[in-house]
Amino acid sequence: MLTILFDGVAYGMLLFILACGLTVTLGLMNFINLAHGAFAMAGGYVTVIMMNRYGISFYWCLPAAFLVSALIGLVLERTLYQWLYQAPHLDQVLFSIGIVFMAIAATDYFMGGQQQLINLPPELSGRMDVFGVGVGRYRLFTIVVCALLAVALQFILSKTRFGSRLRAAVDDRRVAMGLGINVPLVFALTFAFGSGLAGLGGAMGAEILGLDPNFPLKFMIYFLIVVSVGGTSTVSGPFLAALLLGIADVAGKYYVPAIGPFVIYALMIVMLIVRPNGLFARGGR
């Protein structure tokens, strides 16, 4: 049963990388960005194009996916998103649904509608036994990379100057400006960083979750669950929520396949009733 737990952890880690970008945009910038999946998809397609068309090795694709998605994020943030920071949540939702629709149609137009497949480098595919437990090499790779990212993200947010300036900027925009923090720049970089993370998540997820133009809509619910259950004020919240969700989803499907999907939705609704602002939200009764 350890393999199930292992798969659950790998899946949870992947969900975290995909969703943590949303935590950054949603929690720290108070912007409901349902289009987060579109940036993840962008990262995935960058990897597919680089690997299949130009034969670049998978390892180079990951940073490339991060940079390209971050760039797209930056461009969109500067042109469109920045006018909507003060907009009501409904407008933000509609705006991001619009972006998702456009992303899906554009990807369908350029890349075609079918499922994209990438062939992993040999050392990442196949399985091996670690202390007698069948472990997928790729899933192990996912866990390692995601863990590193989680630690890095936590470190950046809490220890570095950029992290503190970011949290200040979100806590109170006006006060932060008063302290001389260039808030628009901080927001732009944060949004780009969040989208980059999503792109990286998309690149790594292509292997396990599959990649087609409908990716953003199909996985939107998973991102939102992680963020709503994990809360948006910390990084550790979504990390634990993603793990919880990953294991619950995999175990649910293994042990009780018939009601598998219900497990996640029920978990989310119960969580939202009990703790409207997230399971691990800091303070605030």
Next chain:
Amino acid sequence: MSDIVLETRNLKRYFGAFLATNDVSLKVERGARHALIGPNGAGKTTLINLLTGVLPPSEGQVFLEGEDITSMASFRRVKRGLTRTFQINQLFSEFTPLETVALAIAEREGVGHNLWRSIAGYGKVVDEAATLLARFGLASVMAERTVILPYGKQRLLEIALAFASKPRVLLLDEPAAGVPEDERHEVLSIVSDLPADVTVLLIEHDMDLVFSFANRISVLVAGALFTEGTVAEISADPRVKAVYLGENA
């Protein structure tokens, strides 16, 4: 012996580590013209928010005519006659004054939940609203959108709204704040000719307004009750002046 209509016992409220309301036990008698004064940031508005259920207290209790209303929802407190005005106008920008007051009266009369007859069909409610608005000099603007009314008129509407709920206990949070000079004593005259049995707790900075209106004064400093007494006692008390000038707060 006039009975106590509004009472708090060891009311406390924390904002994180900051103690905004510090163990306040206040007693307000029926029909009183009780003023609550204190320097800026003394916690006056927080206290009002606790009394009217806008904020839940961290500790302590609130009693209205002997009934414990500590955790009662605001709208139920209004039904029991405890209502307030806001320091910063809280109005419906898209409504007209007529609609706003008519709705307040409809709720008071218990027809607010009726979803069939149009509100225009309640002649009695609409007429009462019009009369009340006329009394506040708002008849000419009663069909305008509240958001485009001048601040002074909005302030009058704020008070008219409190009147519309026919309160037995009215909490006035700096009613004259921001009202232009010529309309200031207009607000005073309306407040002063409130019926005798209505208890009024007035929060105000304007000392001559307080001294000409109140018959009992409580002084709040740093969230705690500093002192209480009649107008004469408080106006003569050196410590109150000092507190205001900030010598030995």
Next chain:
Amino acid sequence: MLKRRTLVAAAGAALGCLAAFPVAAQEVVKVGLILPMTGPFASTGRQVSAGAKTFIQTHGDTVAGKKIELIIRDDAGVADQTRRIAQELVVNDGAKVLAGFGLTPLAMSVAPVATQAKVPAIVMAAGTASITKASPFITRTSGTLPQYSLPVGTWAAQNGIKNVVTLVSDYGPGIDAEKWFTKEFKAKGGEVTEAVRVPLQNPDFAPFLQRVRDAKPDAVFVFLPSGVGSLFMKQFSERGLADAGIKLIATGDVTDDDILNSMGKPSIGTITGHFYATAHDSPENKAYVEAFKKANDNMRPNFMSVGGYDGMALIYAALEKTKGDASGPAFMEAVKGLSWTSPRGPVSIDPETRDIIQNIYMREVKEVNGELQNVEFQTFEALKDPEKAEAK
């Protein structure tokens, strides 16, 4: 309160322009082809419409003195769109025959229209058996799940496979495949130790494959819609089920010719049962594949395209039989008992059930001069749809 005045004007004008569409009807038989050209099933729409067009290119667009006009409309895989387009094609455009229907709910939603308007509806893709029962005016040129799941059961029992775990997508066609494979396999002495069902919207096969691996069967029988099949294939090999000695047998949807090449090495050796493979060697198929590739920049025709191709063949054959009379009842009467040689092999329409009778081939994925192909190695002659045969 958004632009109330302009909204009224815009709505009025828009309603007005609707009236402008002309309605033309003369000596032409219009065939309405309704397919999911967009959305998750766009590949089905593309293949079926290409197959139908290839037939018209190779057989001309007139038959029994009538000119065939093909109207292709997109329903994006949404049932009430399919229904509305079908009704509009019949009512406004005077379509005499409806065809296409990429999914079962799309076909089911048109059944009432076919019955009420007495317009034949030819199912070219959807696979659930019960569709032809929904209306006397429905016939089918693709195939039914039970029809090509049953022979896989027979083959498995005959080739020393003792116990099997079934793994299917949790929706109509999946349940059909599971039921008929299990029934046949048990009838032939085999044993199905477990029936795993995978949610339709399923991002990850890990838990299910793990369940299969733990059950340690001789083989796993799989049914998944074509797009998802490729993802399953990769994870099947990555999880090491192949080298744990578990054979992969499935219906042809999983090794769909449209994406077989992109599946790569993991798919080699997979045994599937289906009614058509691009590599099927018959003169008709060679001509068909060549014409199809020329017209569709070398795209490989799959079983969906042959459904479209044969759908047109059925229309032409029926019109010849009725000397051009395309009225519903006459057309359906002509369709019953029709038989012709399709690129897939000899086919005929069962007079009672109006469903297709065809050969089902067992095939194995092999590498044939640089390309992955489903190479046929065994044929089950002229199989009827078992579900309706049993229900009779």
Next chain:
Amino acid sequence: MSAVQQETTVTANPTADAESRATRLMKRRSRVRFYEIVIWLAAIAAYFVLPSKMLILTEIAILALFAVSLDLVLGFAGIVSLGHTAFFGFGAYIAGLLALHFIAEPVIGLIVAGILSGVLGLLTSFLILRGSDLTRLMTTLGIGLMMAELANQMAWLTGGADGLSGFSLNPVLGLFEFDLFGKTGYLYCLAVLFIGTMIMRRIAFSPFGLSLKAIKGNPMRAAMIAVPARKRIVTAYTIAAVFAGMAGALLAQTTSFVSPDVLAFHRSADVLLVLVIGGTGYLYGGIFGAVLFTLVKDWLSVVTPQYWMFYIGLILVVLVLIGRDRLARWIEYLPERFSKSKEEGR
């Protein structure tokens, strides 16, 4: 003399004159607007002028009823919902199952579907009382997805992914047979839309409707004039669920088929887009929005069958960037100035 005295002397006997004027003002607020008459006449004219377009008109009428029901919750009470299609789909399945197993009389099916959807709305309403807009978005989205999953799992009842079919409807009220051209279907849906909108219109101008707008406008002030916010939101959400269920039932009855797609997420997104186009808070936004949305979508799907979704997304982005309220405010000044001059004129 202060302004107050001066004011009272001018209107010598304030009670008599002010009252009649006040009641007149209140009545003026809920009078029938010009655009209302136009849209209903256009809808009836369409029956005669556009015989070949019955089906798309029926689709517009159904989408309009669905949008107006959401407007009651979104435009009036300010509750954001991404799962309103849960009631639409539920109503569709109830109507389908009723016709299949019990009675195929459309009107009874419609009413029962409405009531049961209302019950579902009541049961789930306590979920939307807590938390912020985001939590409401997430909870309603969750409910919608749960219902979709339920429909797929209970294949024995709902036909699962293949949909529910095999039922046909008796003539409406025993008189009007559902014809192939969709004529009866359109009139039936139009009648239900008209009745539904009139009912919701009355509710909108009732004290209850006003209190909903108060809750949306300023929740704290609403509480301070004794508006029981939670109770009112629950009632509004239930009423909206009734009409959304009826819209779903109409779709099931006019197409005599219920596909799992009735619970799909895109319907909830589409209806939000309809309200963005038509504007919220005056009910007719749902109708105008439905007309324009359906026609634009239909026109686009003919022009670019592959990629109409791109343009829908573009419209959505542009509309939000322009700012729905800026557009609305521009419109309001126009009639305001127009009506003010009329009033002074009297």
